[in-house]
Amino acid sequence: MDIWNRAAAGHKLGISSAMLSNPDFVAFALTIRLSLTTIVILIIIGTPIAWWLSQTKSKWRSVIEALIALPLVLPPTVLGFYMLLTLSSDGFIGASLAALGLPSLAFTFSGLVLGSVLYSLPFVVQPLQNAFSSIEQRSLEAASILGAGPLDRFISVVLPLSKMGYLTAIVLGFAHTMGEFGVVLMIGGNIPGQTQVLSIAIYDHVESLQYGAAHSLSAILLLLSFAVLLMVYSLNKRVQLLGRA
């Protein structure tokens, strides 16, 4: 109860007094950079995974699907905890990197990207898989009979018919990465300019009773997320109205 009262008090003081401070701006920029990097990587690796899942008849499909969906149900701290273990100097990845003479990923931006990729994977793979599955096999057969090889078919038939799937995947993956907290806290720590993202900065402000600053950041995140989702849903509706042309 106490925290809410104090939050309300902070509100009465007025958000205007708490313009974005420099560290807050750094956290904001870092969050955007993390989300952008993550979504680019996710689209690159999510496309082949989603394509394979949509086409395969392998018995391994369910196993892979379940693995990818894990972050949907798992507390992020669990994912973060196991990542921390594997990234640490005696963990599997950490030890391998050390053996290769490479720097550790724990508490670095690269580590955050890795965590975010795993954490947001289902939000990218699932819309893409749905989009790919809804493409009729017949269209692909027709394309190959008309002389299109596999890559050509993918670019000339699959991609244009999956536009909405990609838009949804990009937005969900981006927005979900922007809002992550638990994984970052576990593997990133709280290093300003390197691993301190918006959600952590907000938590910090609340901890140190700076409700005005917490408000500003929260409001930005809230409005940004809403705007992005609004864009997706209205585009989706317009596309449905126009048919898939």
Add this chain to the structure above:
Amino acid sequence: MIDIQIELQNASFHLEANFSVAETGVTGIFGPSGSGKTSLLRVIAGLEPQALGLVQIGNAVWQDETSYLPIPQRQMGMVFQEPSLFQHLNVAENLRYGMNRTKRTSQSVEFSSMCELLDLEILLERNPLTLSGGEKQRVAIARALLASPQLLLLDEPLSALDQSARGKLMTYLEKVFQILDIPVFYVSHSSEEIARLADNLILMDSGQVSAFGPIDDVLSRIDSPLIELDEAFSVLECEVKAHDLPHLTTIQSVGGKILHIPEIQRAITSKLRLQIRARDVSLCLTEPSNTSILNIIEAKVTEISQVKQGARTIKLDIAGENLMAKVSDYSSTQLNLHSGQEVFAQIKSVALVG
């Protein structure tokens, strides 16, 4: 020649087909549903990679024991039962899809002449979703041909259409076949389409080829599998002779036999094709008089089949052409039908198919 010797084993279905047909004209593939017609076409196209055996089109080996040509490299066109146009492209872009992926030097079909032949000019800017079923199939046919194929595969292209659209598309198909100098495989379960369009015929039943060859040879085989299906029929090539009787047109078969059909608006000497079902032909030993049946022609019995389901199929010779008749075993015995016998064939109805 087109040589096919293939085998395909699915969980529930076994297809085995060995045949060769001429590399020209339209080869109809006919049989009841589930007999493997579509699977055969898919194997030839390369869409069933687990199929074993030989697929050879003229000098080009598409598949044998040691090689398997990928689908995009098989120079063929295919039109499916339900249209498969790309919905993200307009009609013109659909038409150019295969064309743009064909080497300039091997392009043999011109875009504008194909659009003219199939009346596609006014559709070019449209989205496929806004087309009627018949229009979609016309675009699909043109799209396949614009890729300059060496073989055209048509998988029941009319079956998703209503009756009137079917008739129109059949007229377009005839126009296309007339100018086409590549072989066509045409899958259908309609004997009318086969009678109208095919030069060669492959009969399929339960995953097997039960007969193949020039259409007249296959149709006039006394052991034709069509007989068991009660689908036996003959095709007669005729020409218009006169419009001298009220509401009737007089026509003459190649062998010179005169027939009457319901009046048609066609010029004297224009060619036409008749489909006559065996079950619509009955036999008399003497020329019947006082009958309402219009077409009674002299014929000679050449062959008599075994009894199947209480009936026999009689192969008749009418001035050098084959006509099949179906009579009950009882009548056959009563009339003492035997090979070489002169009889009168009463034709109850004919279908004009071309």
